[in-house]
Amino acid sequence: MTATGTALAEPVERVPTRWTVAISVANLGVFTAWFGPLQVLLAKQAESLAPHGKEAALGLVAGAGAAFSMIGNPLFGALSDRTTSRFGRRLPWTVAGALGGAAGLALLAVAPNVAVMLVAWCVVQLMLNAMFAAITAAVPDQAPHRQRGMVGGWLGVAQTLGVVVGSGLAAAAGGLVAGYLACIVFLLLATAPYVLLRRDSVLAARDRPPWDWRAFWISPRRHPDFGWAWLTRFLINLGNAIAVVYLLFFLQDRVHYPDPDGGVFVLTAIYAGTLLLTVLAGGILSDRLGRRRIFVLVSGLVVAAAAVLLALVPTWTGAVTAAAVLGLGFGVYTSVDFALLTEVLPAAADRGKDLGVINIANALPQVLAPAIAAPIVTNLGGYPVLYLVCAAFGVAGSVLVYRIRSVR
Incomplete structure (x- = not known):
């Protein structure tokens, strides 16, 4: 485990290139898992499960997922702020988000109706936002001010490529099940190098902020x-x-x-x-x-x-x-x-x-x-x-x- 000093201190040491590459590849995995379904798979699935109401079905599923996305990001960000695991406060949620997102995508692959499709996509949105919140928060945790533009640039590259890779994987896979499986495999493989670096700071229990729902209003x-x-x-x-x-x-x-x-x-x-x-x-x-x-x-x-x-x-x-x-x-x-x-x-x-x-x-x-x-x-x-x-x-x-x- 690499502890980079007190978890709440402003970082001063430059992050190594391997960390920037690894977190960017993990971010690529998140956006590939998001946009493979959003660009291609959800529309095809809505057409398959509700051929006479595909527009309404897709709108319902996408809208519910967006609502869970808006809730999930600050919620899991707050949970990671308060995590005192010996593995760090961000990495556990990166792993949980990747595994939970993969499970949601697997459920989507076998969804027999629109109701299950909706639940599965909400799970995907919730868990991928847990991962995304942890990745985003890791930047100010680890990178000093003089590197954040560069790291933000690489994360932006990953986001843009994620739209392309996700759409390409979904389109080239040759079917709904294969498309979702391709996204699952890519997500897990892209996350692994970042997790294996084990670069995170451990939050001492005495420094853990109390839970307060009012804190979500800034x-x-x-x-x-x-x-x-x-x-x-x-x-x-x-x-x-x-x-x-x-x-x-x-x-x-x-x-x-x-x-x-x-x-x-x-x-x-x-x-x-x-x-x-x-x-x-x-x-x-x-x-x-x-x-x-x-x-x-x-x-x-x-x-x-x-x-x-x-x-x-x-x-x-x-x-x-x-x-x-x-x-x-x-x-x-x-x-x-x-x-x-x-x-x-x-x-x-x-x-x-x-x-x-x-x-x-x-x-x-x-x-x-x-x-x-x-x-x-x-x-x-x-x-x-x-x-x-x-x-x-x-x-x-x-x-x-x-x-x-x-x-x-």
């Missing part, structure tokens, strides 16, 4: 920098979610692209490619300069520019250009904003729980986006107004980052 009055960081992330993610929710219909009804399904795939691939170009470089440069806010500001404005392009140039060329620009901006944002967030956490004793609360700013926009987008598209100006609203959210999130005072 007062923006008492912790204004945390509140502003949450709000900026929420606004930028809300703009991004609104931009994506009707992308297929935008290509079909506004751009009149002949193959909108294929068009979405092409735009997603372009976005992922340009994101990978900047996600790591942005984090490393931010570490070296010791600055975060200017990177978040500029990247948010670039994201907003992509939305303006979609509003003003509703053509296939405009959409391709916007996808490339969006990836460039969101790549820098992904790594640097994560590093910034780890530097405004209110207390070392609650890193896992607080990062879980931050992650609600990622999940909640996915729930709100359809409700905001639908009336705009149908009654309030259509797609030009929709994408200008996206840009407005992006600009607001970017500018408000300068309300954070404790980070440069």
